[in-house]
Amino acid sequence: MWSPLLRELLQAFRVLPGVGPRSAQRMVLHLMLHNRTGGERLGHALLAALEQVGLCDQCRMLTEERLCPLCASTERDQSLLCVVENPADLIAIEQSVGYRGLYFVLMGRLSPLNGVGPTELGLEKLAARLDGGDIREVILATSPTMEGIATSDAISMLASSRGIAASRIAFGVPVGSELEFSDSGTLRHAFAGRAALGKDTAS
Amino acid sequence: MKVQLQQGYILKTTPYGETSLILEVLSEHHGRLGLLAKGARRPRAPVRGCLVPFQGLLLSWTGRGELPVLTDAEPLGSHEAMHGEAFFAACYVNELVLRLVARGGHPGLLFMFYRECLEGLCACPIEPSLRRFEKQLLDCLGFGIRWAWERQGAVAVAAQRWYRVEPEQGVVAATEQDGVPGWALLDLAHDNWRPESLSWIFHILRGVLLYRLEGQGLRSGEMLRQLRRLTGQGRQPATSLSYPEA
Secondary structure (H helix, E strand, O other): OOHHHHHHHHHOOOOOOOOOOOOOOOOOOHHHHHOHHHHHHHHHHHHHHHHHHOOOOOOOOOEEEOOOOHHOOOOOEEEEEEOOOOOHHHHHHHOOOOOEEEEEEEEOOOOOHEEEEOOOOOOHHHHOOOOOOOOOOEEEEOOOOOOHHHHHHHHHHHHHHOEEEEOOOOOOOOOOOOOOHOOOHHHHHHOOOOOOOOOOOOO | OEEEEEEEEEEEEEEOOOEEEEEEEEEEEOOEEEEOOOOOOOOOOOOOOOEOOOOOOEEEEEEEOOOEEEEEEEEEEOOOOHHHHHHHHHHHHHHHHHHHHHOOOOOOOHHHHHHHHHHHHHHOHHHHHEEEEEEHHHHOOOOOOOOOOEOOOEEEOOOOOEEEEEEOOOOEEEOOOEEEEEEHHHHHHHOOHHHHHHHHHHHHHHHHHHHHHHOOOOOOHHHHHHHHHHHOOOOOOOOOOOOOOO
16 A cells, blocks of 8 residues: 555654554655645754754753753853753743753663663763852752652762752642642652741742 | 452563553562553553552552553552662662562562561661561572571581681681681571671672672662762772672
């Protein structure tokens, strides 16, 4: 039914997450029948990105330059460093929090049983950056999973051994949700991480 | 075959497909087994969040063969996160079980020893818990050694003499140059985890475990050493937390 080239294209689309045989077929037919220019653009952009995009020398975010736009910016606070697990976390924080410091992207979290350790997470690079002397505080924004917590523990050890303050984002009840529907682990974290209310904080 | 509400711990999870997980499990009555948790990685999966290592679970599954399908998982009691070195130590324990107990293996009291070990790791110090578990694991697998007896039972070990431990033959007489003191072996035999014995006990068990691991060390220990180098704690004494290494 499909010629060899089209069969290859169908298989190629299926490397994308969530794309099964029917979705791949829809995409191939759309590009072949209705949008060949768009297909060409997609092909060129994909090839160029794959060839040129690597990791930022400083924060390990995806970029084709030596430094990503955030690290190259002079308007960011150079003394604050937020450590995240992956680029999607960085994007989420950039889009929703008024954070003006810099980042470090681990590209994973500690998982010794799956072969992910300090080397795979670039902790040598992070340690060298902390040794640089500009960082005043490290903000740990790893997931509240067992491995995420272990990762933030390890990085806080890295920071404290160099006399740098480390803080972790709060874990707790999502805004707008009801306490009675929260699971026990979330509630326990929320209680453990409760914050004092006072004149300065009650806002 | 349907199994309901079986106590177990997850030793390791591996992503499978886009939304599923393969679980390596140590269960109370079915020993080591693999389970397929279909859809467990979907954002609203009911079991999402509880399929983690070191958390006691009540697991239900159905099916036979290599990979039965998980049908339900409920946390058993509250879950204390492992912090710092205790996390690496718990990973080490899981790695030991994964390497030495194959799927389908059901070594006696191992589940109970594993649970006690995790409870011990949440308290300090962690090293006695690790050494006790290593000894219990060797016993459960039939690799146990009569630590207080020469050649597995002929002559009692004397506290002031020196011995060598051969994984197959057991304790044999040696000299001070190539041996371990008898008192350390007696402490190991009687679960007497004195600080002065622990470094000797570590070396004794390390030799036997490395033999059983066919010379291949464990990754958790190597990763902890990397982390210690980065935090400037690379020269810690062997008694603080030690692992078999290649």
